[in-house]
Amino acid sequence: xxxxxxxxxxxxxxxxxxxxxxxxxxxxxxxxxxxxxxxxxxxxxxxxxxxxxxxxxxxxxxxxxxxxxxxxxxxxxxxxxxxxxxxxxxxxxxxxxxxxxxxxxxxxxxx
Amino acid sequence: xxxxxxxxxxxxxxxxxxxxxxxxxxxxxxxxxxxxxxxxxxxxxxxxxxxxxxxxxxxxxxxxxxxxxxxxxxxxxxxxxxxxxxxxxxxxxxxxxxxxxxxxxxxxxxxxxxxxx
Numbered sequence: 001x002x003x004x005x006x007x008x009x010x011x012x013x014x015x016x017x018x019x020x021x022x023x024x025x026x027x028x029x030x031x032x033x034x035x036x037x038x039x040x041x042x043x044x045x046x047x048x049x050x051x052x053x054x055x056x057x058x059x060x061x062x063x064x065x066x067x068x069x070x071x072x073x074x075x076x077x078x079x080x081x082x083x084x085x086x087x088x089x090x091x092x093x094x095x096x097x098x099x100x101x102x103x104x105x106x107x108x109x110x111x
Numbered sequence: 112x113x114x115x116x117x118x119x120x121x122x123x124x125x126x127x128x129x130x131x132x133x134x135x136x137x138x139x140x141x142x143x144x145x146x147x148x149x150x151x152x153x154x155x156x157x158x159x160x161x162x163x164x165x166x167x168x169x170x171x172x173x174x175x176x177x178x179x180x181x182x183x184x185x186x187x188x189x190x191x192x193x194x195x196x197x198x199x200x201x202x203x204x205x206x207x208x209x210x211x212x213x214x215x216x217x218x219x220x221x222x223x224x225x226x227x228x
Contacts, residue, residue: 003153033217042115042202042219043154088153097142097206097217098167101153 006089006102013079014110021087021105022073029091032065032072033099037086046087047074079109113137115220117203123226124193132188132223136205140218143186145178146202148222154202160186193227200224 006023013019023032031050035043047058049065049072056063062075072089089102116135124130136143142161146154156170160180171177175193180186190197200222 003155006153040221042204042221044219045217090153097144097159098156098170099144099146099154099217101155104151104153 004089004091004100004102006105008105009103010106010108012108012110015079015081017079019076019079019083019107020073021089022071023089023091023102024071025091025100026070027091027093027100028069029093029100030069031092032063033090033092034061034063034072034074035088035090037088037104039085043088076107079107081109081111083107084109115203115205115218117201117220117223119223120221121224121226123228126193126195126227128193130190130193130225132190132201132225134186134188134203134205134220136184136186136203137218138184140205140207141183142206143180144204144206144217145186145188146204146219148200148202150199157188157201190225193225195227198225198227 004023004025033048034046036046037043047056047063052069053067054065060077064073086104086106088104090099118133144159145157147157148154158168158178159166163180163183175191178188202219202222204219206217
């Protein structure tokens with residue numbers, strides 16, 4: 001099925017470092033979302049972006065909705081061990097509540 | 112309940128058997144979604160209910176897959192004649208908003224891990 005292009009696939013960083021990941025699409029989305037998934041759990045919403053160009057923060061997380069509505073990035077500042085997990089971007093179009101997800105970025109943080 | 116509940120959490124079945132996966136959404140959430148997540152991939156949309164009716168079932172891979180939500184709350188995903196390729200985590204989510212996850216209203220359950228042997 002259709003998926004967004006998310007990069008990088010995985011990251012290994014030192015505690016305290018900043019992290020950046022991004023997502024691109026060939027289609028326009030009206031809403032971009034970023035989720036985190038821990039093993040054995042469902043994705044948990046981190047940030048939602050509703051307008052092109054919007055920049056939104058949630059604690060150490062910052063995300064932006066690209067002007068073209070075809071891309072988004074997520075930054076995590078001053079990473080800590082509990083940031084470990086898989087991060088997914090997701091786009092919501094005009095088709096009801098159907099989300100299109102990226103392939104995920106697996107983040108590992110070394111203490 | 113406080114969150115989206117999915118049962119069973121794990122299901123192992125033999126190829127060719129029939130399985131049912133259950134989702135209890137957050138009380139009062141009118142929209143319910145099923146997704147399938149294969150290993151190393153993001154969730155893929157299967158079907159979306161608004162109330163009792165399937166508003167969008169375009170993600171169901173074939174006619175072996177069917178889902179119901181007869182009273183507008185609990186939903187059951189049914190898979191007939193299971194195949195090894197059906198092995199995945201099946202995620203359910205619910206939302207207060209008709210058009211999706213506005214206002215942080217889209218909450219996922221922990222999923223059912225289905226293994227077909």
